[in-house]
Amino acid sequence: MRALILAAGKGERLGPLTEVTPKPMLELGGRPLIHYPLAMLKRAGITEVAINVHHLARKIQDGLGDGSRLGVQITFAPEPVLLGTGGPLNGLRDFLGGDSFVIANSDTILDLDLAAMLRFHRDRGAVATIALFNPHNADYYSRLEIDGDSRLRRMRLLMRRSPIEFDDYPKNLAEGAAATLQPFTYCGVLIAEPSVFAMMPSAPPWSLMTGLFAPMVARGLPVFGYVHRGYFRTMDDLKTYEALKREFAKSPPKDIAALE
Helix, strand or coil: CEEEEECCCCCHHHCCHHHCCCHHHCEECCEECCHHHHHHHHHCCCCEEEEEECCCHHHHHHHHCCCHHHCCEEEEEECCCCCCCCCHHHHCHHHHCCCCEEEEECCEEECCCHHHHHHHHHHCCCCEEEEEECCCCHHHCCEEEECCCCEEEEEEEEEEECCEEEEEECCCCCHHHHHCCEEEEEEEEEEECHHHHHCCCCCCCCCHHHHHHHHHHHCCCCEEEEECCCCEEECCCHHHHHHHHHHHHHCCCCCCCCCC
């Protein structure tokens, strides 16, 4: 089983820091941010990892090398032009397409039990399973809604915050059915089957959610949500980065970045 870590973005909301250091290599808790998703994958026994790179790509490549120092094997997927969050899949079909695979964000820190999520995924015969979280500021994010069996029945992708507006997949849902659903937000990790390659756009750039997984939910395909109730942080901007640095200095989370 293999994985893709998304690390090509410019991290513009973290400027001016990201003008000289790519976001995945910003330090948190004495190590680069990208070490956290790498550690999560390694804990689950996934050591073959592709990482897409664009902004200050050489600094990520030089900083991580081939991954051997971290106990993983890294394949870099350079993007001369940004391909969107989904576009890397077009070029990584041969690398990822032989088995279930994982996609993870490079700016997310969580103590997710990925092995347990994989069992959940396979037990349900899912085409895709998306890790979900219930944040305190839910209005800041898109809403992914599951039924009592943890099946994703609607994705409400956030279009704007003021006034709040969503792009719904499916567009129409019976009022009674909608009232029974529980809303969560995506927390940066998903598992997918090779069959999704037949459903994705033929050429980048495209978005994972609007281009692939939300249309799958709208079609009623077996896409499930795995609710994570443990530690979860993401680095959105300078304010959250500074808050995370203070938090880690005072009380760093344990055993979620063990790569050695």
